[in-house]
């Protein structure tokens with residue numbers, strides 16, 4: 314596919330689009346830019362999603378106005394970014410991103426653009442025309458420009474046709490485009506799952522071979538991408554896609570290795586179930602905790618390492634703590650999990666041995682633990698996939714339904730249960746007999 318100077322244009326009517334579905338703030342931004350003599354369009358994911366009848370996550374604006382010119386027009390504007398210098402226009406809690414058209418990186422000078430020796434783009438701040446802006450995007454379906462005033466969509470890249478055929482096609486030579494930015498590999502998997510599109514053959518062919526390039530992506534960026542990959546209603550398909558293209562191992566090398574060497578598929582099933590649970594919670598408008606999902610993704614290496622190191626420690630619990638620390642320390646080299654995630658992840662893991670103790674006050678106190686609920690949900694997954702006796706899981710499910718007296722009876726040591734009249738100090742005594 315080559316650059317062609319006359320774009321195709323489609324009316325809203327041709328495409329079945331309704332102006333009512335456009336975000337009013339984004340439309341008002343384009344209006345003000347156009348009234349000031351600039352070009353301005355809605356672009357990217359919002360156009361792609363509207364064409365599918367989906368509700369866009371965010372509306373992005375693209376314009377030939379430069380950041381300082383945008384800032385001069387909007388009081389509520391802040392300029393951000395290094396890699397891409399962007400304007401953020403604030404409406405209460407909502408932010409609309411306004412980006413200046415970018416050009417191709419080949420004609421760059423040193424100050425504005427910069428490619429790594431392996432072809433990766435490090436900075437990309439060369440302004441360009443609308444057409445150039447379209448060609449530097451990733452997939453054709455992400456390079457459609459919607460003009461809210463004229464009620465048309467402008468297509469330089471064959472994006473409408475690909476959209477109609479449900480195809481994800483990278484513009485240009487796919488291998489070069491993946492080398493420029495290997496995160497496009499993850500985006501291909503994510504959009505394939507989200508949109509139920511296919512990856513066009515040439516775009517798909519190099520994906521497996523390119524997977525190792527993800528190792529060079531900063532861990533902080535991979536953290537952002539991993540949230541987008543897994544915290545959505547298509548998490549299972551995304552997970553399957555990452556596996557299919559060998560990308561999962563680049564994100565979670567330790568888990569990848571464990572799954573490869575696993576003797577049963579229980580560890581894999583546990584992760585798949587966690588993904589399915591995430592999806593159904595989101596579909597039911599229930600909240601999800603990212604740390605929970607990450608704790609399932611890294612559990613198998615933690616479990617394995619605990620087992621391997623068991624003899625070097627005085628207790629299972631110490632071995633588990635040490636394994637948790639080691640697995641996390643290695644994982645943050647790939648994905649920069651912040652402490653607000655690693656702290657509760659570690660807690661969910663290290664609380665697991667407490668489910669094996671079902672006698673005494675300590676287990677009643679456990680139910681009050683702030684992280685009990687998450688640890689319990691995690692234990693249920695483990696029980697479901699053969700790591701724990703299902704009777705134990707049932708016991709913990711049951712005890713939560715009992716009143717305090719019934720709970721005390723259930724957790725009393727067996728020696729007391731056999732006596733008709735338990736002694737008064739049974740609580741303290743039973744806790745010490747755990």
Ligand code: ATP
Pocket residue numbers: 356357358359370371373449450451452455456494496497541
């Ligand atoms: P969603 O918001 O649903 O995740 P999106 O397509 O809007 O999807 P964003 O990350 O918001 O994704 O990016 C907005 C647009 O910027 C994309 O549609 C695409 O045109 C362009 N873009 C984003 N990331 C890249 C990239 N790595 N390479 C090239 N173009 C990109």
Ligand code: MG
Pocket residue numbers: 357358359370371373
């Ligand atoms: Mg977007």
